[in-house]
Amino acid sequence: MTEFVQSLVDGVALGSIYALAALGIGLVFGVMRLVNFAYGEVITAAAYTLLLTKDAPIGLRIALALAVAVALSMAMEFVFRPLRVATPATMLVTTFAVSFMLQNIAILRFGTRGESINFLAGLNRAFEIGSIRVRWITVVSIGVGTALLAGVGYLLDRTDIGLQMRAAAADFRTARILGVRATRVIVFAFALSGLLAAAIAMMLAVQRPLATPSFGFLVVIPALVGVVVGGLDRLLPATIGGFVVGFATVLIGNLLPSESRVFLNSALFGLVIVVLLVKPNGLFIRGAASVDRL
Amino acid sequence: MTSEALLQVVDLDVRYGPVQAVRGLSFELDAGEVVGLIGPNGAGKSTTLLAIMGAVPTHGGDIRLAGTSLVGLAPESISRLGIALVPEGRRIFAEFTIEENLRLGLLGRRTAEGLEDDLAWVYSLFPIVDEQRKRAAGQLSGGQQQQLAIARALVARPQVLLLDEPSLGLAPTVVDALFDALGEIRRRGVTILIVEQRAQLTVEFADRSIVMRSGGIALTLSGDDPLDPAEMTAAYFGS
Numbered sequence: 001m002t003e004f005v006q007s008l009v010d011g012v013a014l015g016s017i018y019a020l021a022a023l024g025i026g027l028v029f030g031v032m033r034l035v036n037f038a039y040g041e042v043i044t045a046a047a048y049t050l051l052l053t054k055d056a057p058i059g060l061r062i063a064l065a066l067a068v069a070v071a072l073s074m075a076m077e078f079v080f081r082p083l084r085v086a087t088p089a090t091m092l093v094t095t096f097a098v099s100f101m102l103q104n105i106a107i108l109r110f111g112t113r114g115e116s117i118n119f120l121a122g123l124n125r126a127f128e129i130g131s132i133r134v135r136w137i138t139v140v141s142i143g144v145g146t147a148l149l150a151g152v153g154y155l156l157d158r159t160d161i162g163l164q165m166r167a168a169a170a171d172f173r174t175a176r177i178l179g180v181r182a183t184r185v186i187v188f189a190f191a192l193s194g195l196l197a198a199a200i201a202m203m204l205a206v207q208r209p210l211a212t213p214s215f216g217f218l219v220v221i222p223a224l225v226g227v228v229v230g231g232l233d234r235l236l237p238a239t240i241g242g243f244v245v246g247f248a249t250v251l252i253g254n255l256l257p258s259e260s261r262v263f264l265n266s267a268l269f270g271l272v273i274v275v276l277l278v279k280p281n282g283l284f285i286r287g288a289a290s291v292d293r294l
Numbered sequence: 295m296t297s298e299a300l301l302q303v304v305d306l307d308v309r310y311g312p313v314q315a316v317r318g319l320s321f322e323l324d325a326g327e328v329v330g331l332i333g334p335n336g337a338g339k340s341t342t343l344l345a346i347m348g349a350v351p352t353h354g355g356d357i358r359l360a361g362t363s364l365v366g367l368a369p370e371s372i373s374r375l376g377i378a379l380v381p382e383g384r385r386i387f388a389e390f391t392i393e394e395n396l397r398l399g400l401l402g403r404r405t406a407e408g409l410e411d412d413l414a415w416v417y418s419l420f421p422i423v424d425e426q427r428k429r430a431a432g433q434l435s436g437g438q439q440q441q442l443a444i445a446r447a448l449v450a451r452p453q454v455l456l457l458d459e460p461s462l463g464l465a466p467t468v469v470d471a472l473f474d475a476l477g478e479i480r481r482r483g484v485t486i487l488i489v490e491q492r493a494q495l496t497v498e499f500a501d502r503s504i505v506m507r508s509g510g511i512a513l514t515l516s517g518d519d520p521l522d523p524a525e526m527t528a529a530y531f532g533s
Contacts, residue, residue: 160397167387167398174385176369177347178446179401 002131007254013138015246016145020200021223022242023152024193026235030169031189033088035224035232037095038076041102042194043216045072046201048110051117051211061119066198073194077187084182099217106213114210123206137206148199149239152192156235161188169235222249222268229275231282241282300325300360300485301346301377301454307354308338308345308509315341317509318355323454328486330500332493334530337506339489340382343456346487347379348372359454373402378452382459382489384443388432392423395431395446402450415482416445419475437468441475448479455479457488461495473499497521505529 021039028036046069053061079098083091123137156162161184167175168185176182200219205211223242230241245268252267299322308316316338323329331339344350346357348369357364364372373379378399387395403409417424420441422434431442440460447455460476461469473495480486490496497503497515505513505526513529515521 163390163394163397164401166390170387170389171385173349173369174381174387175398177349177373177379177381178398179370179373179450180398181370182368 003254006132007251009132009134009138010254011247011250013141014250015243016141016149017200017203018219018223018226018246018249019239019243020145020148020196021219022227022230023149023235023239024196024200025220025224025227026232026238027152027165027189027193027196028186029227029232029238030235031165031172031186032080032084034080034083034091035095036076036080036193037092037220037224038099038102039193039197040214040216040218040220041099041106042069042073042076042197043201043204043219044102044106044211044213045069045216046198047117047205047211047215048106050119050201050205051110051115054118058120062202065201066195069198069201070191070194073190073197074187077190081183084186103213103217110211110213112213114212117205117209117211119202119205119209121206121209137203140206141203144199144203148196152196155192161185165189222246225268225272229272229282234282237282298325299323300327301487302358303342303346303355304358305355306342306345306352306357308341308350309353310341310350315509316345319506319510320355321504321511323485323487325453325485326480326483327502328480328488328500330496330503331487331489331506332491332496332503333506333512338509339506340458341509342506343379343458343487343489346372346456347377349379370401373450374404376404376451376453377456378402378447378450378454379456380440380443380447380458380460382462384439386431386434386439386442386446388430390431391428392431392434392442393427395442396423396449399446399449402452404451408451412449412451416448419448419478420445437464437472440464440472444475444479448484452484454485454487457486457490459489459491461490461492469495493526494521507532 025036025039028034046065049065049068050061053064076098080091080094083094123140124135126133126135128134156166164175164180165185165188167178167180168182172182197216201216204215204219222245226242226245227238228241229245230239231237248271249264249268253261253264256264256267301323303322304320306316306319307314319338319342321329331342333339341350345352346364348364348367348371352365359375359377362375364375387398422438423442423445431439434442444460460472464472469492476486476499488496488500498517501517503515503517504511505515507529513525
């Protein structure tokens, strides 16, 4: 029982991080119908920034990680800009190319072995509630995740730029006809997703303190699974999908005996196949709405 | 080509791939004028409106608003220059509230000056838009959605209002109410270019009506002309 509650808590923490990644992917998909596979490299860039600023004060490290992630995400928008009129397949292949290019740059510059980031390692200490051990980073992940999700929700629901982003996501041409500036909402979506990437990198850097070229890629793949499971064309279901995948990863991981943990991803992807067979539009989309699939 | 025309379309060509949707089309609208664009399906009427709005690329000719060329400008820029389109099929944001739909319409406004007056006028024209602000737009009836789509265009205070098939799918009594409202909009001095399937209603309403066929002009009618069925048939289907 204790073990089960323990995995619930850990599941919520990883779920929050994957939910943020799903949101970052979904924001950009909404306004551009682009699945950015290179999103993981934005997270990786923020992690390397934390690594390179090891000796700097913590506030500066956080600020620089945010700045680098937002700048890289906006640079990607600039690279993808000519693709707005391209087919989804072309866009997808291009984001793959950017992803692999950035990963290889990281391999050339830093190697594949990984270097210790040493970021807020003290948050790995645990406190005990009864017989359950909760690490501080778990609390921080849940707190930061909830705050950022609420913040983005507020932005989308209550501000003018949020309304314009929603309009662009719902019907891009009509939004532009009414005066929504296409480039402005797209740049804003990329900047916001860059900000989320930095937050993800920081929370992960505490728990997985090795910066490697695939640091972000390994987060984005399961988050993307979550986005597809939840339903790609709606932010809330996509975000919940990301959460569910993170949560399920921990739960299944703890259920499997330790010698079978290598099958964790197989179990996860097996579940995804079942979900997509039963609900091809996504788990949380009601009815048979047509969806732009990959 | 008089210089005082508010909107000029000069020798316009629009192609979709190998298909020429509009070929060598020229016409103009004076300030305050109401012009109807009628003709069979596929004649290029909607394409013409979309081209004016910058929503489809043009391949030749020019479109000018008060002498300034609009060719190559983005729709969001053209809306800010004073042209508003009520698109075919209304294209309201069904999941947004009525108020949010109107807020999007405000983006095209060049000035906040006179906003109160304009809103009061739009609300008097379409009370539903004022009374049910927080309601999801998708819950409105077809006629009400059309009212919202027109209100959304009007709050931008356009110099030129483009209407694409506003009566499509509406019951006859609702269509009458719609054209009454369009009459009010005309009295306010808004220049109107209206694309319609209902030819007779349009010819009676407009100062002039242009019959398009195969991307060009087949016939021009003034509102005072009695509608000659034989002439119309010839214009629609070719003689």
